[in-house]
Amino acid sequence: MNRSLITAANTMGQIQIQLDTIANNVSNWNTTGFKKTSASFSELLYQEFQPNRRVDYEVGRDTPLGIRTGVGALVSTTDILHRIGSPQTTDRSLDVMLNNAYDFLRVGVPDGNGNVQVRYTRDGSLALSTLPNENGLVQLVTSEGYPLLTDGNEPVYLPADATGISIRSDGTIYCELPDNTIVETKLSIANFSRPQLLQKMGDNTYALQDLEGTGIQVEDVYRILGAGEGSIAQGMLEMSTVDLGEEFTDLIAAQRVYQLSARAVQYSNDMLGMVNSLRK
DSSP, rough: OHHHHHHHEEEEEEEEHHHHHHHHHHHHTTTTTOOEEEEEEEOOEEEEEEEEEEEGTTOOSSSSEEEEEEEOOOEEEEEEEOOOOOOOOOOOOTTEEEEEEEEEEEEEEEOOOOOEEEEEOOOBBBBEEEOTTSSSSEEEEEEEEEEOOOTTTTOOOEEETTEEEETTTEEEEEEEEETSEEEEEOOEEEEEEEEGEEEEEEEEEEEOOTTTTTTTOGTTTTTEOOOOOOOOETTTOOOOOOOOHHHHHHHHHHHHHHHHHHHHHHHHHHHHHHTTOOEE
16 A cells, blocks of 8 residues: 555544544533543654665764654543643532642442442532432432542432531531531542543543552552541632633644645545556
8 A cells, every 4th residue: 555645544543533632622611620631642653764875975964874754643642631720619518629630539430230430520519419318318429410429438428408518628528407416527539649540431530540560559649638638619619621722723733734644645546546547
């Protein structure tokens, strides 16, 4: 196959990944706590030709001898940019914002096999489940309906008739009952020292990558914050880190590269057509 066709086809396929990444960022520009993803490129393997074997002819040359011909680009990584989004004041008692970029709320997500998987989120738009259990308790859940967890991996329950809910900076929750009794519980907050090991799992949640075979221990990746630790702000939400201006600029650049690669395919096809039409 013509080398230019291979190079253009490889690049177009990788640019499509970048376009999908940009589209996902744009679609979540108004999602609470969403972190944008950026695609990084690297060069695929290349072939080196050395038609000139006379090294003495290349005196003073700084680059390697011969000609290097690549076969396109490759999306090497898609990095999650963990930076804090703009704060928005809501004055809603169940809205919280994590002021540390590497703090995450721990939530329980069903895995489809009857088990609950621990995931992580920065979506602080919390709510109380509408159906109380037999003890008159309701769960504290995310906007997607996933229950918040305690440090013991149990769902966070609050009395259905609780009022005056107050959430402290370390995730401790205080609420008052009609008989003036104070009920206390605590949100579980994970602080990541290696946030690059998190991967997006949908519904604005993250999961820890499989560490098997990496030599990295879980305790080296994150720790559960204790009493007095944390930086939660009640009555506020963290906005998405997506900048529409940046995204549309990257979109235009990616489209131009895609068009260039498509044009290379067209030119290669025209040249092959000319070869096929040659007559002796």
